Amino acid sequence: MKKDLVIIGGGPAGMAAAVAAYEAGVRDILILERDNALGGILRQCIHNGFGLHRFGEELTGPEYAYRYEKMVHELGIPYMLDTMVIEVSPDKVVTAMNRENGIFTIQAGAVILAMGCRERPKGALNIAGTRPAGIFTAGTAQKFVNMKGYMPGREVVILGSGDIGLIMARRMTLEGAKVKAVCELMPYSGGLARNIEQCLNDFNIPLRLSHTVVNIHGKDRLEGVTIARVDENRRPIKESEEYIPCDTLLLSCGLIPENELTKGAGIKLDRVTGGASVNGERETDIEGIFACGNVLHVHDLVDYVSEESAIAGRAAAKYIFGDSKKEISIALKTDGKVRYTVPQRLTEACDTSVYFRVADVYRDAKIVVRDGDRVIISKKKQRLAPAEMEKVELAKDVIESLSGGELTFSIEM
Amino acid sequence: MFDFAVIGAGVVGGMVARELTRYTDSVCILEKGSDVALGATRANSAIVHAGFDAAVGSLKARLNVLGSKMMAEVCADLGVKYKNNGSLVVGFNDDDEQTLKELCERGKINGVDGVSVICRDEILSIEPNIGDKVTVALYAPTGAIVCPYELCMAAVGNAMDNGAILRTKFEVKSIEKISEGYKLSSDTDSVEARYVINCAGVYSDEVAKMIGDDSFTVRPRRGEYMLLDREVGDHISHTVFRCPSKMGKGVLVSPTVDGNLLVGPTAEDIDDKENTATTAEGLAKVRALAAEQVARIDFSKVITSFTGLRASGSTGDFIIGMPTDRFVNVAAIESPGLSSAPAIAEYVVSLLRENGYEASPRSDFNGTRRPMHFFSDLSIEEKNELIKVRPEYAHVICRCETITEGEILDAIRTNPRPTDVDGVKRRTRASMGRCQGGFCTPYIIDLLAREMGVDYTAVTKFGGKSYINFGKTK
Numbered sequence: 001m002k003k004d005l006v007i008i009g010g011g012p013a014g015m016a017a018a019v020a021a022y023e024a025g026v027r028d029i030l031i032l033e034r035d036n037a038l039g040g041i042l043r044q045c046i047h048n049g050f051g052l053h054r055f056g057e058e059l060t061g062p063e064y065a066y067r068y069e070k071m072v073h074e075l076g077i078p079y080m081l082d083t084m085v086i087e088v089s090p091d092k093v094v095t096a097m098n099r100e101n102g103i104f105t106i107q108a109g110a111v112i113l114a115m116g117c118r119e120r121p122k123g124a125l126n127i128a129g130t131r132p133a134g135i136f137t138a139g140t141a142q143k144f145v146n147m148k149g150y151m152p153g154r155e156v157v158i159l160g161s162g163d164i165g166l167i168m169a170r171r172m173t174l175e176g177a178k179v180k181a182v183c184e185l186m187p188y189s190g191g192l193a194r195n196i197e198q199c200l201n202d203f204n205i206p207l208r209l210s211h212t213v214v215n216i217h218g219k220d221r222l223e224g225v226t227i228a229r230v231d232e233n234r235r236p237i238k239e240s241e242e243y244i245p246c247d248t249l250l251l252s253c254g255l256i257p258e259n260e261l262t263k264g265a266g267i268k269l270d271r272v273t274g275g276a277s278v279n280g281e282r283e284t285d286i287e288g289i290f291a292c293g294n295v296l297h298v299h300d301l302v303d304y305v306s307e308e309s310a311i312a313g314r315a316a317a318k319y320i321f322g323d324s325k326k327e328i329s330i331a332l333k334t335d336g337k338v339r340y341t342v343p344q345r346l347t348e349a350c351d352t353s354v355y356f357r358v359a360d361v362y363r364d365a366k367i368v369v370r371d372g373d374r375v376i377i378s379k380k381k382q383r384l385a386p387a388e389m390e391k392v393e394l395a396k397d398v399i400e401s402l403s404g405g406e407l408t409f410s411i412e413m
Numbered sequence: 414m415f416d417f418a419v420i421g422a423g424v425v426g427g428m429v430a431r432e433l434t435r436y437t438d439s440v441c442i443l444e445k446g447s448d449v450a451l452g453a454t455r456a457n458s459a460i461v462h463a464g465f466d467a468a469v470g471s472l473k474a475r476l477n478v479l480g481s482k483m484m485a486e487v488c489a490d491l492g493v494k495y496k497n498n499g500s501l502v503v504g505f506n507d508d509d510e511q512t513l514k515e516l517c518e519r520g521k522i523n524g525v526d527g528v529s530v531i532c533r534d535e536i537l538s539i540e541p542n543i544g545d546k547v548t549v550a551l552y553a554p555t556g557a558i559v560c561p562y563e564l565c566m567a568a569v570g571n572a573m574d575n576g577a578i579l580r581t582k583f584e585v586k587s588i589e590k591i592s593e594g595y596k597l598s599s600d601t602d603s604v605e606a607r608y609v610i611n612c613a614g615v616y617s618d619e620v621a622k623m624i625g626d627d628s629f630t631v632r633p634r635r636g637e638y639m640l641l642d643r644e645v646g647d648h649i650s651h652t653v654f655r656c657p658s659k660m661g662k663g664v665l666v667s668p669t670v671d672g673n674l675l676v677g678p679t680a681e682d683i684d685d686k687e688n689t690a691t692t693a694e695g696l697a698k699v700r701a702l703a704a705e706q707v708a709r710i711d712f713s714k715v716i717t718s719f720t721g722l723r724a725s726g727s728t729g730d731f732i733i734g735m736p737t738d739r740f741v742n743v744a745a746i747e748s749p750g751l752s753s754a755p756a757i758a759e760y761v762v763s764l765l766r767e768n769g770y771e772a773s774p775r776s777d778f779n780g781t782r783r784p785m786h787f788f789s790d791l792s793i794e795e796k797n798e799l800i801k802v803r804p805e806y807a808h809v810i811c812r813c814e815t816i817t818e819g820e821i822l823d824a825i826r827t828n829p830r831p832t833d834v835d836g837v838k839r840r841t842r843a844s845m846g847r848c849q850g851g852f853c854t855p856y857i858i859d860l861l862a863r864e865m866g867v868d869y870t871a872v873t874k875f876g877g878k879s880y881i882n883f884g885k886t887k
Contacts, residue, residue, distance in 0.1 A: 099805070099808055118852065119848070119851050121716065121849035123640075126715055129690050132879060133873065133881055136851075140854060148882075150869060152882050176887060
């Protein structure tokens with residue numbers, strides 16, 4: 001099989017990329033989706049708060065996904081469901097499998113990687129104690145409750161204040177469970193401020209900052225956890241240990257871009273984001289292979305996933321039509337307070353949005369972008385936090401006027 | 414009345430039961446857990462030791478060397494993954510070098526092939542990531558790795574295919590001498606057998622007491638481990654031990670047959686035979702020691718940690734014998750128990766024969782079994798042929814390990830059948846990967862519930878009260 005464009009993943013990123021590529025003139029597109037429906041993780045995110053930027057209204061996850069699914073249908077963009085991609089080669093041969101076709105290969109003109117991310121599991125956290133049932137990532141619990149209609153717990157402690165954990169604190173409460181605490185290792189929340197307000201504060205669920213779970217108890221089903229305050233080096237303080245009886249521990253300790261296929265193709269990854277290193281067009285270091293959405297870097301809002309994926313879709317179209325150009329080479333550097341940028345480099349002089357996250361909470365700070373010693377952007381911010389993605393716009397003429405091969409992004413007080 | 418009752422479905426019980434089915438189909442395996450391989454079998458170092466450790470003349474030495482030589486063929490017959498990767502026991506100073514030379518000599522006397530003591534340069538040429546301070550090593554080319562619970566499941570499954578019966582959730586509480594044999598009772602049920610083989614792991618001393626044998630005790634020795642992602646599984650190719658001490662062979666770093674990296678164990682004698690909790694201190698210790706043996710281990714790739722309980726006996730050697738008529742203890746099978754298991758099974762039969770058991774080999778015994786992971790070993794063409802008939806082999810359930818619905822259904826329908834999520838995991842590797850079941854657990858529950866004809870909420874993580882879901886949402 002041959003296709004001009006193969007998109008791996010039919011979630012918000014894959015669909016938005018497909019629609020943008022179609023609108024830019026590509027017709028021979030195929031979306032490969034491993035689940036039994038388009039929509040990705042949005043299908044289980046039945047809460048609202050999606051789409052304010054993209055559609056100017058508040059939608060639930062499934063509603064947001066459906067907007068794009070409808071576009072995919074209306075444009076007649078083909079897709080395969082229950083189809084798992086098992087390999088992408090550097091020369092863009094995609095190997096996949098499904099019931100109808102068995103294991104098959106597609107020679108793609110261009111590939112867009114849109115596989116999303118996964119949650120950090122318990123094992124990776126190395127919590128001491130027993131290994132009973134009742135420990136789930138927040139997303140798995142969300143799947144049980146929202147997709148399967150079952151309750152995985154009655155008395156709940158949540159470790160990590162990532163957004164899915166906060167959302168599930170509220171969701172489990174609404175379903176009759178008692179959420180006893182949300183423990184966060186860091187002195188600040190890992191989730192959006194609005195979720196702290198709407199999901200914890202509105203339900204009187206305590207957020208225990210600088211706290212972690214140090215021990216797990218129970219033989220068959222979880223019976224309780226020991227939590228402890230941590231010092232400034234994030235080491236648990238023995239004297240502060242506290243036992244909380246509970247039958248469920250939900251983990252919301254970070255998301256990891258799912259880049260096994262990317263690695264298999266030999267694409268260079270960014271150590272900080274865990275995703276591919278890309279240029280402004282979201283092209284990886286292999287020409288014609290693009291990446292967008294949470295597989296590239298973990299976004300805070302799906303609206304920005306759509307925006308980024310449209311960039312990748314249009315860029316893939318340009319590549320397919322032979323219109324892409326690499327006229328410049330500018331590396332985007334960071335100072336550590338800015339943890340990373342996406343894109344990581346610019347190869348085309350055009351209006352470009354640069355996304356990034358910061359390493360800590362900063363108040364009354366400035367985002368500063370420098371071309372050598374010359375400050376080209378300085379933007380005041382009342383508050384910067386790791387949970388929120390930041391964005392800086394670089395205009396075409398600014399990029400054209402750069403003197404060096406590097407731009408440095410920093411946070412200054 | 415059965416010919417044999419085997420108490421305990423660990424790797425020793427499994428291998429013994431299989432060996433017995435060469436002679437009779439009247440074998441009953443009694444297991445207190447909800448599945449096989451739940452004791453030391455599922456949480457150990459997964460090593461086939463070459464055989465230089467055990468004291469010259471001990472049962473351990475004899476059965477280790479023999480078992481190690483049998484293992485490749487047994488694994489081939491049972492379709493179990495086995496890899497002869499060789500092992501290194503590393504030393505850091507002159508004292509260690511002396512110990513290693515003694516070990517090397519002992520190995521030669523024990524009958525281990527090809528052992529030699531090698532210097533740092535030689536080590537580096539075969540294992541570039543060896544620890545910076547390692548100066549010397551004992552190299553044993555016959556060292557190997559195997560998946561212990563897979564070997565156990567395959568052995569029990571093969572025994573069942575040859576007529577054995579597995580009774581799970583049957584905890585033997587008392588044993589009564591009856592004419593021509595024994596009556597073994599749980600709280601709710603009983604089984605009669607002419608012979609009893611006690612393979613009850615850390616509980617084998619308690620089982621022996623039921624017939625009045627209090628000649629030995631078994632204490633659990635805790636060992637904590639960490640398992641790392643397959644991404645770093647090729648960091649080393651040999652099993653890297655450190656120079657032994659009184660508390661056993663110390664921490665090892667080893668690739669596994671599934672391509673992960675295994676690091677551990679600690680060694681701590683305790684009294685609680687169920688205490689498999691991990692501790693922050695234990696894991697920190699494992700980390701520190703391992704880092705001396707192997708350089709640059711990326712501990713950020715740990716995907717799970719666990720604790721195993723080794724059955725450490727009061728005599729220092731394996732305790733295999735017949736304290737009374739028609740009753741065999743196979744006790745204190747600590748390391749190198751896995752390595753010895755095939756030889757232990759044969760030894761038990763020879764012991765029975767010496768004590769009057771008469772039987773000739775069955776003509777209908779089939780000692781082979783389809784590999785549990787046969788599908789992943791097929792070529793793409795072969796897979797596609799199979800998918801045409803069974804399309805569920807093209808439906809991936811576990812993304813991280815690429816395990817399909819077909820493989821999971823096969824596992825659920827094959828002896829010994831799993832009844833819970835962890836059982837499916839041990840048989841297929843589904844949910845054993847980097848996401849640790851985050852995505853696939855809900856689907857595996859679907860398949861188990863459907864195949865067993867039970868409600869979604871009745872499916873447990875590992876039997877007992879390990880429920881996953883409590884009921885419907887509002």
